Amino acid sequence: MPPKLSKVANKHNGVKGVEALENRHEKIKRELRDNLSDANGRLTKSESAIVELKKIITQKDEEIAELKLTLMNKRDIENQLKNAQKALESIQRSSEFVSNQVANLHRENNNLKDKINFLNNNILLAERNKEESIRDAVLARNSENIHRKKALDMNNQLNSLKLQSPSGGTKLKKYGDIRKTDTKISRVKRCLEFLKKDVGEDDFDAFITDFCHYIAKDPSFSYKNCLSDMDSFLAVVKFKFSDTVLKDLKKKFIGRSCEEDKEFWEEKNRYVIMLSI
Incomplete structure (x- = not known):
């Protein structure tokens, strides 16, 4: 224990x-x-x-x-497969046709390329022709402008000459229809002024003298300032003028100017009128 x-x-x-x-x-x-x-x-x-x-x-x-x-749609799938098989068989049957169509399309494509090249060449040619036409048109227009300018200058010169002409560019009354002496004198003075501008004031008197002698000698004009052989013969026969009188008249008429002595011309005209009676 x-x-x-x-x-x-x-x-x-x-x-x-x-x-x-x-x-x-x-x-x-x-x-x-x-x-x-x-x-x-x-x-x-x-x-x-x-x-x-x-x-x-x-x-x-x-x-x-x-x-x-x-599984429920298996039948539908089988039907789709059958349809697809049929479509595949149809595609296989048409493959040869498609191949032929492709070959035809290749040929048509080549033809179209050739046509396109041809059209391009034509277009280039047309463009060159168009450029040439435009250049020709420009040259023609420039030429037309030059001719138009020349025509305008000539028209201006013509208008200037018309203003310098005796008519002053206006339509004058026919000389044969003029009755007033003042109008005739005005027309004559206008012509003389025109001639003075053309000849020159210094040589105008000599020109008028030569002009009067030319008119007197030209048979197409009726104005005379000397006796013809026939007029001298008639004067001798009708008025019994001697050769001495005719020689004195000839000396007196030759070499005188229309501006020198107005009385001389009046006397000369009286002789001519008297001899023509």
Whole structure:
């Protein structure tokens, strides 16, 4: 029989026993907490796996539904395959026709290329002809402008000459229809002024003298300032003029100017009128 312990020893042993129990309880609690944490982790993983499994199941359900739909549409697919086979056979039968058409298109394409080249050459030729036509038109227009300018210059010169002419560029009354002496004198003076501008004022008197002699000698004019052989013969026969009288008249008439002596011309005209009676 073991010896009895004192109260102090029993108390000390009781405290140790309580501590041992508490430590054991704490250890058990820790183990339980660890087991609970592991269980929670496994539970979380299991839930995630369950979610993934549900997704897979949903996907498989969809695939099964699609397979069911495919199986349901199998007849339609077979019909489509048959139609496709028929279309393929038709395409194969028409391949030769298509090849012939392609060959024809190649030939037509070559013909079109030849036509395009021909048209391009014609276009180039037409453009060159157009350029030449434009150049000719420009030259013709320039020539026309030059001729127009020359015509304008000639017209201006003509207008200037008309203004310088005796008529002054206006239509005058016919000389034979003039009855007034003043009008006749005005017409004569206008002609004389025109002749003076052409001949020159210094030589105008000599020109008028030569002009009067020329008119008197020209048989196409009726004006005379000397007696012809026939007039002299008639004067001698009719008025019985001697040769001396005729010579004096000739000396008196020759070499005189129309501007020198107005009375001389009046006397001369009287002699001519008298001899012509």
